[in-house]
Amino acid sequence: MGAATRDAFGEAIARVGEDPRVIVLTGDLRDSTRTEAFAERYPDRFLECGIAESNMIGIASGLALEGKVPWACSFSCFVTGRFETVRLSVAYQEANVRIVGTHSGVGVGEDGYSQMSLEDIAMIRALPNVSVINPADAVETERAVEYLLDHRGPAFLRLTRQGVEDVNDDGYRFEFGKAVTLLEGSDVALVATGAPVGEAVKAAEALEDDGVSTTVLNVHTITPIDEPAVRMAAARHRAVITIEDHSVHGGLGGAVAEVLAAGNGSAAPLHRIGMRSFGESGSPAELYAKFGLDAVGIARTAREVLKARS
Amino acid sequence: MAVDTEREALIERLTGTARELRILDLEMIIEAGSGHPGGTLSAADMIAALYFHTLRLRPEEPRWPDRDRFVLSKGHCIPIVYAAMAMGGFFPKEELKSLRDLGSPLQGHPDRTRLPGIEASTGSLGQGLSVAVGMAVAGALDGAAWRVYCMMGDGEQQAGQIWEAAMFAGRRGLDNLCGILDANQVQQTGKVAERLDIEPVVAKWRSFNWHVREIDGHDMAQILDALDEAALVTGRPSLIVSRTVKGKGVSWMELDPAWHGKAPEGEMAERALAELRGERSG
The missing domain is CATH 3.40.50.970 (Thiamin diphosphate (ThDP)-binding fold, Pyr/PP domains)
Known part of the structure; x- marks a missing residue:
C-alpha cells in the first residue's frame, strides 16, 4: 500500500x-x-x-x-x-x-x-x-x-485519509483534464477515479487471468471530464464500468453517463460502482469489500456485467 | 474657523449628494419594476460619505491597486451603490436604466465579473464580511495602505457566518477593516426586533474585540466623524453601527416592511420621487 x-x-x-x-x-x-x-x-x-x-x-x-x-x-x-x-x-x-x-x-x-x-x-x-x-x-x-x-x-x-495503491510511476506527468490509460484491453473498460483506481488495476489483473481483456482508465480530472476518452472506452469495449468512492449519482458515474447519453454510437452498457447508501464505521478494507469497491468486488461486477451481455 | 467652515461645506455637499443618490436609486428601481428600495434609502447617506469622501477610488481605473475596497454584504441594496458609481464616473448615468435587464452589468445583486468597480459578488446574506476579511488579511500581509470597508444589514446579523468572520477579524486585530452596520430596523417580513432580535448588538461586537461607534446614520456630521475615527483605530477592526430608518426619505415607506422588496408603481412612484425631490407630493 x-x-x-x-x-x-x-x-x-x-x-x-x-x-x-x-x-x-x-x-x-x-x-x-x-x-x-x-x-x-x-x-x-x-x-x-x-x-x-x-x-x-x-x-x-x-x-x-x-x-x-x-x-x-x-x-x-x-x-x-x-x-x-x-x-x-x-x-x-x-x-x-x-x-x-x-x-x-x-x-x-x-x-x-x-x-x-x-x-x-x-x-x-x-x-x-x-x-x-x-x-x-x-x-x-x-x-x-x-x-x-x-x-x-x-x-x-x-484527497484520501487512507493509504492507496501507487498506480503511476515516479516520472508521471499530470495532464489536467486528460484521463490516463493504465491498462489497455478490449472486453471491459474499468473507468475509475481516486482511491479505487488501484483496486481497479488489481481487478484487471484478476480478470486477465480469466481471459477477460481489461482496460483501466484513471479519470483524475472529473471537471472537465475527458469526453473523447470516455467515448473511446464505450466504443472499444463490450461494457463500461465506472468505479468511485462516492455516490453513484452525480460523480464520475454521473459524468460518464451524461457523456454517453449525449450520443456515442455505441451500445456498450454502463454499470456504475459506488455508493448507494450512507457509509458506516469499519476499516477501509472492510468497507471497500462491503460496498464492492475493492479488487474482488470490481472483478465480480465486471464478470456479471459481461455475462449479462453475452 | 476655516476648518469648521470647510467641514460645514463638506457636510452640506455630501447631504446634497445623498439626496441625489436617493433620487437616482429610486428612479432606477422604478424603471426596473423590481428591487429593494427600503434598504437602499436607509444606506444613502453613508454611501454618499464613502463614495464621495472617504474611499480612495479612481473611477477611470477601477482596478487601481491602491484603491480602498468596498464590499456590500447586503447585496440586495446594490442600486444605491450603482447610483454612486454612475455619479462618480465609473459608467454613464444612462446605464442605470438597464438595472436588472437581460445582459446588463447592473445585475439585481452585485456581480464583480460583469461590472468593473464591484469588489465582491454578494446577495446571500452573511457572506460578504468573510470576503472583506480575506481582502484585509491580504492587504495586511502585503503591508498595503488601502483599507477595506464592508456594509452589512441588521437582519444579516442573524447569520452565523457574520460572527465567524467577526471572531476571526477581532482575534487578528485587522485594523485595516471597517464594518458598517446599516441598522435600519426592518427586515423582509417585519421589524428585526420582532423576527430575531439582534440587540444588544454594540455589546456583541465589542466583546468580539472590535472598536464600535454608534451613530445616527442620517446625520452626515456623525457619519464623517465615525469614518474618520475608524481610520485611526489601531490593533482592532472598527464597526460603525449606523442607526437608520428603512425607506428614509419617502415618508410612507419609512419602517414599513412592505417596501423591503417591491418597486413603487404608477402614481405611487411619482409621489415617492416627488418627495425625494422636495416637491409637494400629490
Missing part, C-alpha cells in the same frame, strides 16, 4: 509554499490535512480559522480576489458542505481558490458516515466553473498540486 493522498498533498504544499502567493487555511485540522509542515515553514501565510469553515472559504475568496493563491483545507464533507459559500463567494466570483477536501469517501473508515463525503463531487460538479481533481495516488497528487499553483479559476482537490 502506498501513501495516503493527503500525505502527498502535505509534502507538496510545503514545497510549492515557497511561492509567496500561497496561503493555507484550515479549520482546526492542520494535523489531519497534513498542513503542519507548511504552517511551521510559513507561519505568516498559514491562517488558522477555527471550526468555522464558511468563514474560512469566504476569507479564501477575499484573498484570491487580491491575487493570492489560497488553499482552504478541511475534511471534504466540511468544506464542500459549506456549499452555499462555495457557490457564491468562490464559484460565482471566479475566485482563484483551491478547496482541498481530505477524508473523502468511505475510505475514511472507523469514524463513520458523519466524516465521509460521498456527495462532494456531485455538488461541486454542478457549479459551472469549478475544476474537480480526484487523484489516484501520491505522485499524481503531488503533480496536481504543482499544476494547481498556476491554474486559473476555482478548483476542488479531493
Whole structure:
C-alpha cells in the first residue's frame, strides 16, 4: 500500500509554499490535512480559522480576489458542505481558490458516515466553473498540486485519509483534464477515479487471468471530464464500468453517463460502482469489500456485467 | 474657523449628494419594476460619505491597486451603490436604466465579473464580511495602505457566518477593516426586533474585540466623524453601527416592511420621487 493522498498533498504544499502567493487555511485540522509542515515553514501565510469553515472559504475568496493563491483545507464533507459559500463567494466570483477536501469517501473508515463525503463531487460538479481533481495516488497528487499553483479559476482537490495503491510511476506527468490509460484491453473498460483506481488495476489483473481483456482508465480530472476518452472506452469495449468512492449519482458515474447519453454510437452498457447508501464505521478494507469497491468486488461486477451481455 | 467652515461645506455637499443618490436609486428601481428600495434609502447617506469622501477610488481605473475596497454584504441594496458609481464616473448615468435587464452589468445583486468597480459578488446574506476579511488579511500581509470597508444589514446579523468572520477579524486585530452596520430596523417580513432580535448588538461586537461607534446614520456630521475615527483605530477592526430608518426619505415607506422588496408603481412612484425631490407630493 502506498501513501495516503493527503500525505502527498502535505509534502507538496510545503514545497510549492515557497511561492509567496500561497496561503493555507484550515479549520482546526492542520494535523489531519497534513498542513503542519507548511504552517511551521510559513507561519505568516498559514491562517488558522477555527471550526468555522464558511468563514474560512469566504476569507479564501477575499484573498484570491487580491491575487493570492489560497488553499482552504478541511475534511471534504466540511468544506464542500459549506456549499452555499462555495457557490457564491468562490464559484460565482471566479475566485482563484483551491478547496482541498481530505477524508473523502468511505475510505475514511472507523469514524463513520458523519466524516465521509460521498456527495462532494456531485455538488461541486454542478457549479459551472469549478475544476474537480480526484487523484489516484501520491505522485499524481503531488503533480496536481504543482499544476494547481498556476491554474486559473476555482478548483476542488479531493484527497484520501487512507493509504492507496501507487498506480503511476515516479516520472508521471499530470495532464489536467486528460484521463490516463493504465491498462489497455478490449472486453471491459474499468473507468475509475481516486482511491479505487488501484483496486481497479488489481481487478484487471484478476480478470486477465480469466481471459477477460481489461482496460483501466484513471479519470483524475472529473471537471472537465475527458469526453473523447470516455467515448473511446464505450466504443472499444463490450461494457463500461465506472468505479468511485462516492455516490453513484452525480460523480464520475454521473459524468460518464451524461457523456454517453449525449450520443456515442455505441451500445456498450454502463454499470456504475459506488455508493448507494450512507457509509458506516469499519476499516477501509472492510468497507471497500462491503460496498464492492475493492479488487474482488470490481472483478465480480465486471464478470456479471459481461455475462449479462453475452 | 476655516476648518469648521470647510467641514460645514463638506457636510452640506455630501447631504446634497445623498439626496441625489436617493433620487437616482429610486428612479432606477422604478424603471426596473423590481428591487429593494427600503434598504437602499436607509444606506444613502453613508454611501454618499464613502463614495464621495472617504474611499480612495479612481473611477477611470477601477482596478487601481491602491484603491480602498468596498464590499456590500447586503447585496440586495446594490442600486444605491450603482447610483454612486454612475455619479462618480465609473459608467454613464444612462446605464442605470438597464438595472436588472437581460445582459446588463447592473445585475439585481452585485456581480464583480460583469461590472468593473464591484469588489465582491454578494446577495446571500452573511457572506460578504468573510470576503472583506480575506481582502484585509491580504492587504495586511502585503503591508498595503488601502483599507477595506464592508456594509452589512441588521437582519444579516442573524447569520452565523457574520460572527465567524467577526471572531476571526477581532482575534487578528485587522485594523485595516471597517464594518458598517446599516441598522435600519426592518427586515423582509417585519421589524428585526420582532423576527430575531439582534440587540444588544454594540455589546456583541465589542466583546468580539472590535472598536464600535454608534451613530445616527442620517446625520452626515456623525457619519464623517465615525469614518474618520475608524481610520485611526489601531490593533482592532472598527464597526460603525449606523442607526437608520428603512425607506428614509419617502415618508410612507419609512419602517414599513412592505417596501423591503417591491418597486413603487404608477402614481405611487411619482409621489415617492416627488418627495425625494422636495416637491409637494400629490
